[in-house]
Amino acid sequence: MQIAKKYLTEGLIQLTILLSLIGVRVDIDSYLSGYYTPLIEINVGPSSAYTQTPFHNLRDTLDGYSVHPKCPELDYFFASRRLLDEVRTLGSPRFPTQLNAWLVHQVSATDKADCGPSTSNNTDTNSGLESPGDEVRNDSEHLPDSGQEVCKTTPELGQRPCSAGACGFFKEEEDVKVKEEEEPVPLTQLAHSSTLEQESLLEGITALSDPARHHPPAIDIDQHWSNLLSLSVTDLDDLDSLVTERLSDLGTDITSAISQDVSLHDAMVTSAGAFGVASERAESRPVTQQQGTLLRLDSHSDASPGMAVGLAALPFATVCNLTGNVSSHSALGGCLDEAVFDQINQLGLEGLDTQLMGSLESIDPQVLEDLDSDSGLSLESSSGGPVSPGSSEMSSSSSSYCEDECGATGYSSEVDSVPSKGIMEYNTTWSPIDLSESVWHDHSYSSPAFFNQPSVTLPHKGIKEEPLSEDDDDGPRFDDRELSRDELRARALCIPFSVLQIVNMPVEEFLEVLDSHGFSPEQVTLLRDIRRRGKNKLAAQNCRKRKLDAITGLQEEVERLHAQRGRLLREKQLTAKTMGAVGQQIKQLTRDVLARLRDNSGRPLNPERFTLQCGANGRVVVQPVRRPAVSTSTGNKTDKRKKEKKQ
DNA sequence: ACTAACTGTCATCGT
DNA sequence: AGACGATGACAGTTA
Structure with missing residues (x-):
């Protein structure tokens, strides 16, 4: 998931950069949220919740090419990633995406305050023409002549604290975690490093796209577009024709360029403090809004490869040269109409991966503290059901025992709390792998709360409990919660590990814990029992799930065989009737023939x-x-x- | 009170 | 030998 997110984010960021360079302001947050809808469908697979996958094994194969055979979702996921890598190696800058949110207009600095962190636009319907509505008109009225175009990407990409893929890609994230142990930095901010890195990159590139600093030569717009479109002669014929058509509309108002589904407030960022404002607004945005956008926007991954050659393949300078012209809400706005965007939506974006990733490496971890990711998809996409209490505490899951049995662990990975001190040493050694998206249900050991709360187990009935607010303190949250027997035992014996940790840690780590902590024989026995029971619990759940699946499969087969039997019986009857009729015909024919013969x-x-x-x-x-x-x-x-x- | 469904746990076997 | 997964059986809980 993280990898998919990374790819997606890269592609969108790159497209955003490109569009910003030609003066198009893009709201990718809603798109990013919507992108995960199909992924959710993947994650909510029938057996995902019960699949126990030793993902600590995958830690050693961060590329993820070694997939546990019992995890079809991961298999599918890694296979997709491998295909993406192969496509990458081809050098073709393509990434099948579709953007549904576009905004093409300028906003003055004074509009920033007016717009504010509104959240209404993201909950609008897909028809972008209606969503911005009055605001579009207002903004068009306020369009300053000297307004600067700023590319803004809302950092709403909720970064799971850990996943097999993400661990492989975001090394710097791990570095941040190490640093986090030195400084009590909220994990919430750290977990979104990928998004922040991209923003950092954007911040650096914005200088290039800033018309105030980068005044392109005054070249004829048509010539620019001719150059632009000529780069995709074969694959963008439609786009070319569309653009040609749109060129006739050059005199139209700039507001017509707002094609569809524009999240106006999110997209409008003035030239002053672009990213700061963006990040602040991202923080203030309710998660529920992200959910709305997640459900509202669709995303396609089946874009035709032919369309993958386009803007991403444009020479950087060419695009830059377009910046000033387009930003001045010239007639080019008409070219960026809906139909054109539909074409552009499918353009590939991986061409700049290397360059961008190189810039991402230079992320300043300190910046991460100022940014947040609403991660409108983390909770929803991961759980597929009620948010587990304490799900927000998965934080240390980004750095702790979210390992194999996280398959049944559920929920998510909202990163916001302080990691458990008792397990800090393991936080640094275990690669964070978040498989929460593969989880459907709660289990005692699966509650994310246990990552941070040693010796605490969420009872099963905790499933029905309301999700706790994320800003709750750890202490009272668990005191009023019924503890499992093993948790009580562990507390009684002063075992400094939660049941979840005991169960999920790799056997090597577990044995090391047994040896290095000087536990008494009783404690060792209890630790082993807790681990055994926890694993067996998951195994039982898995077994029952398989049993139900087998029953379901057998029932389906019975139905299928019944249908086949009925079909065969009907065929048999029909054949018998046919045979009877043929026999009668033969008899009649025989009689006729014999009647005409003479001895x-x-x-x-x-x-x-x-x-x-x-x-x-x-x-x-x-x-x-x-x-x-x-x-x-x-x-x-x-x-x-x-x-x-x-x- | 009874029942079905769900869940945790134990024992056992095979890998 | 030990860890682990799978599974049948049993018991507790809950609706």
């Missing part, structure tokens, strides 16, 4: 005494009807009986 005496043949036989060579011959052997046999029998009687 040596010139008399017609008796149909009862003669019949027609069709030979293998196709010849038809008249044969006398053989008396049934039964009659002879019966005669023989009667003879035998007579003889017996005589005897």
